[in-house]
Amino acid sequence: MEQWIITKEHHEQRIDKVVVDLHGQASRTAVQRWINEGAVLVNEKEVKTNSKVQQGDKVTLTEPAAQEVELLGEDIPLDVVYEDSDVIVVNKPRGLVVHPAPGHESGTLVNALLFHCKDLSGINGEIRPGIVHRIDKDTSGLIMAAKHDAAHEHLAAQLKAKTTERRYKAIVHGVIPHAKGTIDAPIGRDPKDRQKMAVTHVNSRPAVTHFSLEETFKQYSYISCELETGRTHQIRVHFNYIGHPLAGDPKYGPKKTLPINGQALHAETLGFTHPRTGERLRFSAPLPAEMEKLLVDLRNAH
Structure with a gap:
């Protein structure tokens, strides 16, 4: 249950x-369904989807159990790093949307997983069966999915407890003057642009990113990041906030940037405790060729 x-x-x-x-x-569709089902209360009373709220109102959300969704499996190639009867880990390529949404109802990682696995879980009422955490369309790298609800709940609990390991590599604008650091700044919807996230203290959630410097160039830095929390666009928002936006980021970065289609961000390492065996698992995926080439070019130009 959540309250605001x-x-x-x-x-x-x-x-x-x-x-x-x-x-x-x-999504707006999911929220409207929750309201119609009485899962959203304003001042302890049920409301209609078009009801307007007033400053000081208390909104309570009790997310209902997931509804079965009609999604088609699609024969999309997958780079499977690990798979068993409980969980699958995939190295997602840049440009692949993780789960269906308006404008991307097919051709997603979920469609590929449904074709490959046949037995994915679906909880939280979202159209992303099996997906425990997300990475952006233009972020490459490791993502895990659960094959049944018990595994899904176990993995989701690890994310909430901050016991998963999620390390990223990124190229950012500017030369970061610190060998390592921590960005501890809450993230919520950007009040000036609802399509973006921003560091804000209004209706936000805590967000913590740890980073270390790998290499510096004349106008860029190559960094490692570790997520303590997993907010939407967290790394992209945090580094924009400290004045070092990600190279190639179409939403948060400058137009003049490196020649890359989307942000230079790769989910390199993923570690978690297996939901059934209790074994600690850790996987790594090499940088995609596009990012490797950028680094080579930056070194040669240095």
Whole structure:
């Protein structure tokens, strides 16, 4: 169950839009279904999807159990790093959307997994059966999916408890002057642009990114990052916040950047405890060729 107190920012806005903003993960369609099912209360009372909230209202969300979704498996090639009867780990290529959404109803990682596995889980009411965590479309690298609900819940609990290991490699603008550091800044919807996330103290969640410097160039830095939390666009938002946006980032970075189609970000390492055996597993995926070439070019130009 989640609860929020409405601030001035959302005063006189529709409850379905407000919950989408505050939740940060759910679609408008899912939220409207929850409201119609009585899962969203305002001041302990059921409301309609077009009801407007007032500053000071208390909004309570109790997410209902998942509904079965109709998704088709698609024969999309997968780079499977690990697989057993409980979990699968895939090295996702840049450009592949993780789960279906408006505008990307097919051709996603979920469609590929459904074809490959036949037996993925689906909880939290989202159209992403089996997906425990997400990485952005243009971020490459490791992502895990569960094959049944018990495994899904176990892996999700690890994410919540911050016991998973998630390390990334990235190329950012500017020369970072510190060998290592921690960015501890809450992330929520950007009040100036609802399509973006931002560091904000309004309806936000804690976000912590640890980083270390791998290499510096004339105008760029190559870094390693470790996520303590997993907010939407966390690394991209945090490094933009400290003045070092990711190279190639179309949403948060400058237009003048390195020749790469999307942010230079790779989920290199993934570690977690196996949901059935209790064994600690750790996987690594090499940098994609596109990022390797950027580094070679930067070294040669240095």
